[in-house]
Amino acid sequence: MSRLGKITRRTLLVGAVAVAGGAAFGVYQIRRPVENPLRPEEGVTLNPYVIIDQSGISIIAPRAEMGQGVHTTLAALVAEELDADWEAVRVLHGPPAAAYFNGALAHGALPVADYAMRDWQRRVTDGLGAASKLLGLQVTGGSTSTVDAFERMRLAGAGAREALKAVAAERLGVAVAELRTEKGHVIAPDGSEIDYRDLAEEAATRDVPRVDLRPQSEWKLLGRSLPRSDMQAKVSGAAQFSTDIVLPGMKCATVRICPYLGGGMERFDPAPALEVPGVEHVLDLGNGVAVVARNTWAAMQGAEAVEIDWTQSPLPTSTEAMFEQIAEAFDERHNSRMRNDGRPDDQEAQLEVEYRVPFLAHSTMEPMGATAWLQDGHLTLWVGNQAPREHLKVAAEAAGLSEEDVTLHTVFLGGGFGRRVETDVTRQAAMIAAMLPGIPIRLTWSREEDMRHDFYRPAAIARIRGAVAEGRATLFDAKIAAPSVTRQAIGRLAGREMGGPDKGHVEGAFDQPYAIPHYRVAGHLADLDVPVGFWRAVGNSFNGFFHESFIDELAHAAGRDPLHFRLDHVAPESAVAAGVLDAVRDLSDWDSPLPEGRARGVAMTWSFGTPTAVVLELDKTDGPIRITRAFMACDPGLVLDPAIVRAQMESGLIYGLSAALLGEITFTEGRADQGNFPDYDGLRIFNSPRIDVTILQENPHMGGVGEPGTPPAMPALANALYALTGQRARSLPLIHQADFLI
Amino acid sequence: MAISITVNGTQYETDAPSETPLLWVLRDELGLTGTKFGCGIAACGACTVHLDGQAVRSCQVPLSDVDGDVTTIEGLAETRYRALQDAWARNQVAQCGFCQSGQIMQAADLLAEIPEPSDADIDAAMGGNLCRCGTYTGIRAAIHDAARALNGGGAG
Numbered sequence: 001m002s003r004l005g006k007i008t009r010r011t012l013l014v015g016a017v018a019v020a021g022g023a024a025f026g027v028y029q030i031r032r033p034v035e036n037p038l039r040p041e042e043g044v045t046l047n048p049y050v051i052i053d054q055s056g057i058s059i060i061a062p063r064a065e066m067g068q069g070v071h072t073t074l075a076a077l078v079a080e081e082l083d084a085d086w087e088a089v090r091v092l093h094g095p096p097a098a099a100y101f102n103g104a105l106a107h108g109a110l111p112v113a114d115y116a117m118r119d120w121q122r123r124v125t126d127g128l129g130a131a132s133k134l135l136g137l138q139v140t141g142g143s144t145s146t147v148d149a150f151e152r153m154r155l156a157g158a159g160a161r162e163a164l165k166a167v168a169a170e171r172l173g174v175a176v177a178e179l180r181t182e183k184g185h186v187i188a189p190d191g192s193e194i195d196y197r198d199l200a201e202e203a204a205t206r207d208v209p210r211v212d213l214r215p216q217s218e219w220k221l222l223g224r225s226l227p228r229s230d231m232q233a234k235v236s237g238a239a240q241f242s243t244d245i246v247l248p249g250m251k252c253a254t255v256r257i258c259p260y261l262g263g264g265m266e267r268f269d270p271a272p273a274l275e276v277p278g279v280e281h282v283l284d285l286g287n288g289v290a291v292v293a294r295n296t297w298a299a300m301q302g303a304e305a306v307e308i309d310w311t312q313s314p315l316p317t318s319t320e321a322m323f324e325q326i327a328e329a330f331d332e333r334h335n336s337r338m339r340n341d342g343r344p345d346d347q348e349a350q351l352e353v354e355y356r357v358p359f360l361a362h363s364t365m366e367p368m369g370a371t372a373w374l375q376d377g378h379l380t381l382w383v384g385n386q387a388p389r390e391h392l393k394v395a396a397e398a399a400g401l402s403e404e405d406v407t408l409h410t411v412f413l414g415g416g417f418g419r420r421v422e423t424d425v426t427r428q429a430a431m432i433a434a435m436l437p438g439i440p441i442r443l444t445w446s447r448e449e450d451m452r453h454d455f456y457r458p459a460a461i462a463r464i465r466g467a468v469a470e471g472r473a474t475l476f477d478a479k480i481a482a483p484s485v486t487r488q489a490i491g492r493l494a495g496r497e498m499g500g501p502d503k504g505h506v507e508g509a510f511d512q513p514y515a516i517p518h519y520r521v522a523g524h525l526a527d528l529d530v531p532v533g534f535w536r537a538v539g540n541s542f543n544g545f546f547h548e549s550f551i552d553e554l555a556h557a558a559g560r561d562p563l564h565f566r567l568d569h570v571a572p573e574s575a576v577a578a579g580v581l582d583a584v585r586d587l588s589d590w591d592s593p594l595p596e597g598r599a600r601g602v603a604m605t606w607s608f609g610t611p612t613a614v615v616l617e618l619d620k621t622d623g624p625i626r627i628t629r630a631f632m633a634c635d636p637g638l639v640l641d642p643a644i645v646r647a648q649m650e651s652g653l654i655y656g657l658s659a660a661l662l663g664e665i666t667f668t669e670g671r672a673d674q675g676n677f678p679d680y681d682g683l684r685i686f687n688s689p690r691i692d693v694t695i696l697q698e699n700p701h702m703g704g705v706g707e708p709g710t711p712p713a714m715p716a717l718a719n720a721l722y723a724l725t726g727q728r729a730r731s732l733p734l735i736h737q738a739d740f741l742i
Numbered sequence: 743m744a745i746s747i748t749v750n751g752t753q754y755e756t757d758a759p760s761e762t763p764l765l766w767v768l769r770d771e772l773g774l775t776g777t778k779f780g781c782g783i784a785a786c787g788a789c790t791v792h793l794d795g796q797a798v799r800s801c802q803v804p805l806s807d808v809d810g811d812v813t814t815i816e817g818l819a820e821t822r823y824r825a826l827q828d829a830w831a832r833n834q835v836a837q838c839g840f841c842q843s844g845q846i847m848q849a850a851d852l853l854a855e856i857p858e859p860s861d862a863d864i865d866a867a868m869g870g871n872l873c874r875c876g877t878y879t880g881i882r883a884a885i886h887d888a889a890r891a892l893n894g895g896g897a898g
Contacts, residue, residue, distance in 0.1 A: 227831070230836070234836035234839030234842055235830040235836060238776065244775035294771075295771055297765075297766035298762070300782070365838065366778070367779070414839070415838045446782060447780065643834055650879055655874070655876060676782075676785060677783075682873075682876075685873075
């Protein structure tokens with residue numbers, strides 16, 4: 001079925017360890033001992049996925065729940081094989097541990113388009129996955145969580161089930177084969193039931209039987225839309241995010257860091273802040289200050305009141321100058337040329353155009369925050385994050401402690417979108433807690449601090465030449481210039497320079513399933529030190545716009561319908577991708593013309609293993625342009641929870657449309673001009689479209705769902721605008737170019 | 743000087759400065775963290791609570807102006823608008839969940855004003871509540887669902 005079936009089964013071994021009143025079941029990793037993440041069973045090399053003790057069944061989901069529903073799907077993997085009672089299962093964030101590596105991240109590492117990957121190439125990337133284990137990257141990102149967990153978490157559930165049955169068989173004096181399991185109980189031939197809780201402690205003392213996984217035809221939970229494990233907490237107000245932890249004697253803090261990015265603090269005067277009622281401390285963080293007070297509001301008032309002389313930013317002084325610097329990368333030799341078909345240099349271009357997209361902020365609903373408490377030499381942190389091991393390491397450094405003296409709890413993320421891989425707020429919280437030992441610190445950034453200290457989606461420029469003949473594209477020759485997210489963000493994460501061709505920089509452009517005879521994509525890395533980072537869909541977020549806008553231009557140049565033009569070029573390369581175009585054509589009733597004043601646009605991007613097509617419908621018959629309908633078709637292969645896939649598609653679309661319509665970060669003297677939602681807004685309920693989604697399962701390989709909805713949303717909007725007005729948008733956001741309802 | 747306020751039926755005394763916004767009194771002084779901070783300028787709706795049954799942005803209401811009973815998301819389940827929380831769960835609305843307390847409190851205000859809101863009514867009432875996860879499809883469905891349940895039409 002999936003590539004995971006072949007590769008990992010032989011390397012995964014299920015085991016159990018005793019915990020108070022029960023057992024923890026998990027999977028031993030490749031033949032290399034890894035640190036056991038659950039205290040106090042030190043020295044045991046098991047990473048647990050399920051704990052059964054007297055309180056019931058807890059499933060450990062070692063990925064961050066940031067809204068994408070991953071806790072639900074990961075827990076269902078265990079529960080499916082374990083025959084747990086879904087309503088009674090608790091789901092916990094896993095602690096930081098090398099054992100919880102993300103093996104699937106490496107699947108994106110080879111310079112090959114996903115749709116064209118051969119089996120041997122998948123095996124090679126599985127080898128790279130083993131290498132990422134050694135790096136210990138426990139990262140939630142790249143739409144990889146479910147793919148990574150698919151085998152191991154089911155194995156953990158199956159092993160636990162069989163171990164519990166073995167204990168029950170012995171106790172009852174019957175053969176294991178005579179026993180069944182259901183809703184957290186072993187059921188004897190006479191119908192009597194034994195609760196798993198009464199078997200777990202004994203099960204921990206013996207070897208876990210080797211078992212085969214159930215075939216898909218027997219699944220009861222997987223493949224169905226389950227009630228999300230986090231839903232009740234999120235509608236009752238009980239869900240705890242980074243700043244919702246209540247601790248005795250807690251103080252509230254905020255920071256004010258040099259807004260001129262790359263600049264610092266020359267001097268500061270805390271006196272005016274200390275006059276603000278409730279303010280207790282003003283602390284020097286080097287490039288800014290932290291203010292600690294009885295509540296967050298007093299801290300924020302205090303932070304505003306501190307008199308600070310900042311030093312200048314080394315960045316270019318205007319956004320225009322930054323774009324000039326990005327454009328200079330075109331004069332340098334390309335960093336990559338991962339698509340290079342035919343002889344593009346020998347072709348005459350009919351179209352030569354330039355596209356530009358701006359810097360973007362993540363703008364999660366929850367501003368950055370963390371809670372930290374240094375007690376008797378041990379630092380405890382609560383922080384919603386996408387890379388717990390890295391956060392723990394940074395916290396230890398900042399507090400001057402060894403990693404053994406730090407405990408990090410991952411709590412719910414109020415939106416992630418890539419932002420919470422970064423460790424900046426955790427570093428600050430650890431520093432503040434270390435300066436005020438014994439006092440729990442709740443650190444909350446202001447929205448302005450959050451927007452002005454992001455790791456932005458980079459601005460990017462594409463220069464593309466193209467030609468058509470007889471209704472077909474003959475030339476697609478693109479050069480893409482931007483600062484490199486891979487170099488900056490992986491460099492920060494792994495602590496070393498990433499060299500070589502940068503696939504992330506050109507993903508969404510070089511790897512698209514189009515048959516074009518002269519087809520080239522070159523990546524040029526710009527030398528510009530604006531902090532950039534992973535932003536939902538990463539390189540696909542700009543390359544999807546470049547590629548699919550230009551395909552649209554070629555279609556119109558050829559006098560063709562843009563959807564049928566795409567199908568003609570895609571079908572020979574990928575039946576799976578052609579499938580999503582077909583599906584979105586049917587769903588949107590594409591072939592029926594719309595009345596005057598309404599129009600449709602289409603785009604398709606294959607990203608994170610999942611081809612996704614979007615059709616948008618615009619309407620200008622009643623005042624400003626409204627995005628009235630959105631139609632999406634995706635093919636992530638095997639679907640484990642259709643409602644979560646649908647929700648992620650809708651979410652990715654709204655995130656992409658928000659950026660395409662409204663999103664833009666500009667800089668003056670190295671400081672972001674936008675500080676709060678009025679300057680950098682997202683779509684609201686009144687200007688969001690009604691969304692229909694078709695989910696196909698023809699893709700033989702499992703793909704991600706958290707990100708693939710974002711890239712095609714942006715070009716679909718620009719292409720629909722062209723269809724409506726004849727105006728070709730070669731830059732974003734569109735709000736500067738057309739009168740949309742906002 | 744201590745100020746007394748009633749939140750979810752419980753009376754609290756606080757000696758926080760009287761200009762402190764209600765949001766921070768709830769979160770930091772009283773430990774009621776279900777109400778969220780998103781922007782501080784009434785631009786996102788995450789901090790929405792009820793003051794005498796009316797939706798307000800608690801980041802803009804100083805403690806000295808709290809002259810009525812406050813209801814937060816933690817107290818909503820004790821009112822008839824628990825129907826909204828149930829509808830939110832039935833429709834699996836929340837993703838990251840951070841904005842949802844404010845969304846639900848705003849929706850309760852809408853249903854108090856308009857028991858059977860149209861899509862246009864929902865657009866008008868909910869436009870101030872931002873959701874970066876883009877859960878608007880679910881929010882709209884859940885409001886209609888809750889309205890049906892409250893008007894005796896049954897859930898779903």
